[in-house]
Amino acid sequence: MDDTRQQREHRATRIRSIGTSVFAEMSALARQYNAVNLGQGFPDFDGPLEIRQAAADAIMAGRNQYAISHGETPLREAIAAHALRFHGQKLDPNTEITATSGATEALFCSALAFIEPGDEVIVFQPAYDSYVPSIRMAGGVPVAVTLHAPEFRFDPGELRAAFTQRTRVIYINTPHNPSGTVFTREELELIASLCREHDVLAITDEVYEHIVFTGNTHHRLATLPDMWERTLTISSGGKSFSLTGWKVGWGIGPAPLMNALRSTHQFAVFAGTTPVQHAIAQALHLPDTYYAELAADYQARRDFLCDALAAAGLAPRVPEGSYFILANIESTPFATGLEFSRHLVREAGVASIPLDSFYLDPSHGEKYVRFCFCKRWETLEAGAARLKSMG
Ligand SMILES: Cc1ncc(COP(=O)(O)O)c(C=O)c1O
Structure with missing residues (x-):
């Protein structure tokens, strides 16, 4: 040698x-x-014990082969019912919901599905650690807008200035990890108007949607006027049901966005894990x-x-x-x-x-x-x- x-x-x-x-x-x-x-x-x-039991039951009942690629039917139906209950959204579980392996897979597959090499992608910093590597792996150029201490909110002028002709996507995480900021309706309205003005796609990460404290309200960007067509909403069961290891997540959006997400999802993992999808379906129906x-x-x-x-x-x-x-x-x-x-x-x-x-x-x-x-x-x-x- x-x-x-x-x-x-x-x-x-x-x-x-x-x-x-x-x-x-x-x-x-x-x-x-x-x-x-x-x-x-x-x-x-x-x-919750009954949800863990539901996963064990699903295994014993023979839910052990590949799931439907875009998610088992009861899960997609439960995500639709949950979105109607908490956000007033009427979703078609067949075309407007895609189950993924946690929110992380939805984020990564979205980056591959929507970012062209050289595209600018706006992220609020501090940023959850998967966004920037996903953007870069897709060939995008991350552009940071800072949430300023001590309140960890953005400056409207700085956000406006971050939008250019090359901006393709903006990531929004609310409630926000790590700052704990919950974006107000006014903040989301400004983001929405800039997305409309610059024809930009919004990817929202709402995994903490149910961990919101007195005096604050979680708003879903996709439900603001004219935002449905240009928003991909991502969430998961990990935080809401204290079952982070199950990695059951999902993307919600109009059929063209879902088709794009499904294109990358099918070759990243093909399908999520079957029995836990059935258990999270049950969890999503838990009472208010x-x-x-x-x-x-x-x-x-x-x-x-x-x-x-x-x-x-x-x-x-x-x-x-x-x-x-x-x-x-x-x-x-x-x-x-x-x-x-x-x-x-x-x-x-x-x-x-x-x-x-x-x-x-x-x-x-x-x-x-x-x-x-x-x-x-x-x-x-x-x-x-x-x-x-x-x-
Ligand atoms: C903001 C944010 N997004 C996504 C995730 C990952 O979610 P999942 O476990 O469903 O992949 C986390 C986990 O810490 C998170 O904090």
Whole structure:
């Protein structure tokens, strides 16, 4: 063997900028220091017993072969009934709904379905971590519009200026991860008018649609005037039913958009997982009280963790929705959220996520870290006690 020969770079150019995520680093540190993990954004408890039972029943009843590619019929019918109940939308389950492997697959397949190389794509930053890599892998050029601290809202002038002749798509995430901002009707109306004016497609990520706190309302962009034809709405069952590992998501939109999404979906995964699609269908029919209790329960946990963070001198941004809290670290001796998060996990045994990785320009997020409160009370109480001990 000629070991002086240069090893070929096997990775495609389109993925070379993708490194190991800070989530992986913080999870590894959390394990190493046996930390209370308030970093990872998923519940440490299970979803409703009857829904888990429904999945087990579906397996035992023989729902074990490939699902219909665009989703099992009961699931699409349940998504339609849910959209009518909560958003007043009348959807055709055959042509206007596509089930996917979580919202993540819907987001990725949408990027491939709608973005041409060179297209500009607007994203609000901080941005959920899958958007920018998906846009780039599709050949698009992400254009950031900042949600400004401390309220994490956009400046209308900056949004207007971000729209150009090359803008093809805008991503909207409401309720928003990681800031907890719930876009108001007025904010969505401005986005809608810019989409209409510039003939832009909106992709909305509404996975936290049922985690909205008192005084705030979740509005669906697709239901605003003349927005149905140009909006792809994405959601999933993971957050609403505390079953993130099931990865049952969906896209909703007019038939032409669904056909495009189905084109990429069929060759990415062909179909989602059959038995859990049947169980999530049942979950979507849960009564209004289930959804009200989910939001009220999370609101109590939000208040508890906000108080604990404030007591530790980490000014929290009280979220309007989602299960995340951003905390400002400027009162600490640390220059960046990354340094602070590393210190917190080692010294206090609490894991958090620094915010810089949520920005196109990481320096924007240096003063914030993200905590999440989708955790059992004993986890939150242990986290609060450790934050307190930090002094
Ligand atoms: C904003 C946002 N979108 C999408 C997802 C992923 O959803 P799913 O698990 O359904 O793929 C998450 C999960 O954390 C999220 O926070």
